[in-house]
Amino acid sequence: QQPAQFTNPETPGYVGFANLPNQVHRKSVKKGFEFTLMVVGESGLGKSTLINSLFLTDLYPERIIPGAADKIERTVQIEASTVEIEERGVKLRLTVVDTPGYGDAINCRDCFKTIISYIDEQFERYLHDESGLNRRHIVDNRVHCCFYFISPFGHGLKPLDVEFMKAIHNKVNIVPVIAKADTLSLKERERLKKRILDEIEEHGIKIYHLPDAESDEDEDFKEQTRLLKASIPFCVVGSNQLIEAKGKKVRGRLYPWGVVEVENPEHNDFLKLRTMLITHMQDLQEVTQDLHYENFRSERLKRGSRLKIEDEEVNKDQILLEKEAEVR
Amino acid sequence: PHAGPVETKNEAAMSELVPEPRQKPVVPMKPTGINASLLGYIGIDTIIEQMRKKTMKTGFDFNIMVVGQSGLGKSTLVNTLFKSQVSRKSSGWNREEKIPKTVEIKAIGHVIEEGGVKMKLTVIDTPGFGDQINNENCWEPIEKYINEQYEKFLKEEVNIARKKRIPDTRVHCCLYFISPTGHSLRPLDLEFMKHLSKVVNIIPVIAKADTMTLEEKTEFKQRVRKELEVNGIEFYPQKEFDEDLEDKTENDKIRQESMPFAVVGSDKEYQVNGKRVLGRKTPWGIIEVENLNHCEFALLRDFVIRTHLQDLKEVTHNIHYETYRAKRLNDNGGLPPMTVETEENHESNL
Numbered sequence: 001q002q003p004a005q006f007t008n009p010e011t012p013g014y015v016g017f018a019n020l021p022n023q024v025h026r027k028s029v030k031k032g033f034e035f036t037l038m039v040v041g042e043s044g045l046g047k048s049t050l051i052n053s054l055f056l057t058d059l060y061p062e063r064i065i066p067g068a069a070d071k072i073e074r075t076v077q078i079e080a081s082t083v084e085i086e087e088r089g090v091k092l093r094l095t096v097v098d099t100p101g102y103g104d105a106i107n108c109r110d111c112f113k114t115i116i117s118y119i120d121e122q123f124e125r126y127l128h129d130e131s132g133l134n135r136r137h138i139v140d141n142r143v144h145c146c147f148y149f150i151s152p153f154g155h156g157l158k159p160l161d162v163e164f165m166k167a168i169h170n171k172v173n174i175v176p177v178i179a180k181a182d183t184l185s186l187k188e189r190e191r192l193k194k195r196i197l198d199e200i201e202e203h204g205i206k207i208y209h210l211p212d213a214e215s216d217e218d219e220d221f222k223e224q225t226r227l228l229k230a231s232i233p234f235c236v237v238g239s240n241q242l243i244e245a246k247g248k249k250v251r252g253r254l255y256p257w258g259v260v261e262v263e264n265p266e267h268n269d270f271l272k273l274r275t276m277l278i279t280h281m282q283d284l285q286e287v288t289q290d291l292h293y294e295n296f297r298s299e300r301l302k303r304g305s306r307l308k309i310e311d312e313e314v315n316k317d318q319i320l321l322e323k324e325a326e327v328r
Numbered sequence: 329p330h331a332g333p334v335e336t337k338n339e340a341a342m343s344e345l346v347p348e349p350r351q352k353p354v355v356p357m358k359p360t361g362i363n364a365s366l367l368g369y370i371g372i373d374t375i376i377e378q379m380r381k382k383t384m385k386t387g388f389d390f391n392i393m394v395v396g397q398s399g400l401g402k403s404t405l406v407n408t409l410f411k412s413q414v415s416r417k418s419s420g421w422n423r424e425e426k427i428p429k430t431v432e433i434k435a436i437g438h439v440i441e442e443g444g445v446k447m448k449l450t451v452i453d454t455p456g457f458g459d460q461i462n463n464e465n466c467w468e469p470i471e472k473y474i475n476e477q478y479e480k481f482l483k484e485e486v487n488i489a490r491k492k493r494i495p496d497t498r499v500h501c502c503l504y505f506i507s508p509t510g511h512s513l514r515p516l517d518l519e520f521m522k523h524l525s526k527v528v529n530i531i532p533v534i535a536k537a538d539t540m541t542l543e544e545k546t547e548f549k550q551r552v553r554k555e556l557e558v559n560g561i562e563f564y565p566q567k568e569f570d571e572d573l574e575d576k577t578e579n580d581k582i583r584q585e586s587m588p589f590a591v592v593g594s595d596k597e598y599q600v601n602g603k604r605v606l607g608r609k610t611p612w613g614i615i616e617v618e619n620l621n622h623c624e625f626a627l628l629r630d631f632v633i634r635t636h637l638q639d640l641k642e643v644t645h646n647i648h649y650e651t652y653r654a655k656r657l658n659d660n661g662g663l664p665p666m667t668v669e670t671e672e673n674h675e676s677n678l
């Protein structure tokens with residue numbers, strides 16, 4: 001073999017398959033991306049504001065916030081909104097799955113059943129589509145990432161937080177987020193972050209791990225990755241209001257004692273969260289596909305039951321034969 | 329609770345959800361780090377860069393098959409395409425070797441690297457094709473080989489514990505060598521392409537094109553194109569798989585004007601006008617392989633490698649493989665494949 005290292009097309013010996021990444025690039029730009037992000041957390045932790053801030057959009061234009069009395073009877077709902085964002089010709093079809101009602105009830109014991117069913121349903125649907133005859137237009141609605149919002153008002157994780165994360169950590173990538181970080185001083189934040197990390201380890205909760213930067217990446221990227229890893233869980237503040245500060249218009253929250261700037265890394269980890277999400281979007285999808293989905297799939301297939309087939313393709317004789325085989 | 333994702337709250341709400349075109353930042357630059365704070369720029373386009381990096385790191389498989397009578401320069405052409413000694417003739421071929429009595433399938437793999445991109449190239453040669461007295465059904469071993477690769481892939485795909493990256497031995501591209509008779513296609517050519525164009529991407533090439541003058545070449549190409557059309561042979565790039573107008577325009581030009589490529593191959597270098605070029609030396613001149621005035625090798629190379637490499641793989645995976653799979657499932661009674669795991673082996677109900 002001749003390991004040809006020619007990059008110049010004019011160099012004799014240049015074949016041209018180094019152009020493959022460009023071909024892949026072109027196809028990816030045409031196809032665009034799909035990403036599903038789930039947000040879970042008690043009401044009032046700023047989830048909706050944060051999502052709007054992250055993607056510079058308003059996903060909830062006609063929102064009505066229910067009062068406490070309305071919340072008593074409420075069970076957890078699943079609400080998915082899809083938005084198409086385009087930047088420099090690259091299209092992202094983002095689906096945000098909201099879970100209003102989580103943590104609201106007086107007794108939250110059944111809180112997460114609905115959410116887990118939803119995640120499983122997406123896996124089930126994908127498995128069914130993947131096993132079908134016509135696979136040309138499979139839509140991937142599997143949840144690629146779950147932002148779990150932790151209240152800044154406590155002393156760490158609450159029992160509900162622990163139970164929920166343990167129930168879903170084998171099904172979805174969890175990114176814990178400390179909400180409304182502007183209620184904490186910097187020292188309080190550090191303390192809370194450490195406390196939460198300790199509790200996560202203590203309870204054996206598996207959160208999403210950022211992969212280390214590869215050895216051939218440039219120093220800046222490596223440093224960025226180190227910084228991101230060291231900042232988890234991210235302490236964030238969200239806002240869609242533009243405030244005048246230091247002569248510029250910034251996204252922020254205006255208090256009598258000053259302005260909290262959303263995109264100021266000294267004020268909170270918002271930019272880190274956004275950077276992490278964008279630079280790891282592909283990895284989040286891959287881990288969902290290669291780990292969570294494959295786990296689901298192998299468990300499902302091992303159980304041996306027939307995959308749910310809604311249509312009348314399978315005739316009754318076959319069902320009978322299968323049942324007999326199962327019994328045997 | 330909703331059974332699945334609700335795509336739109338209602339039709340009207342959907343249009344509200346699509347945001348208005350955002351103003352692009354005045355200075356278009358990527359955020360260089362966490363501290364860049366461009367209001368209004370998220371950075372979605374950087375995802376493409378991530379994918380590009382990933383493609384470069386993981387490398388890729390490419391499997392190319394060459395079919396045609398012996399002596400048409402198949403092995404030389406493949407060596408020329410990849411500027412490396414990758415064909416069967418370069419790995420211990422004996423010049424005295426007789427033509428095999430039946431069609432043999434010989435696959436040889438090499439890893440080549442360029443510009444940081446690693447390619448695991450497999451060249452599948454088919455010695456014996458078309459060389460017998462009676463060539464009836466000589467395409468069958470080839471079709472069998474191609475389907476066997478689909479089967480291998482399918483078996484791995486339906487496994488309970490399947491590999492993250494399923495090794496891809498499927499044939500992405502089949503170069504079919506047409507003899508430069510100057511008259512027309514031979515019946516064997518038609519039969520082969522008719523059968524195989526349904527299972528694999530076929531790219532017909534006119535071999536040893538230095539035996540034709542420019543006029544003869546143009547006429548022959550026209551005639552071959554006509555014959556292929558009349559016989560309903562869809563060679564790559566197939567019309568029905570053009571994804572959009574841009575593809576169609578580009579591919580129409582290739583289908584109607586350039587193909588089949590009239591090529592000359594060589595792995596010998598000569599000095600021409602102070603440059604070293606690949607070529608064939610004759611008493612009347614040097615035929616430069618990469619000179620578009622002499623032959624269309626450069627067009628073939630650019631087509632297969634520089635522009636359509638990824639597409640060849642995608643059409644193989646999304647179209648040909650899926651067709652095979654659908655047929656297998658149908659034969660299996662429409663049941664989705666399930667694998668029952670026994671102690672060591674996996675039995676599948678295929």
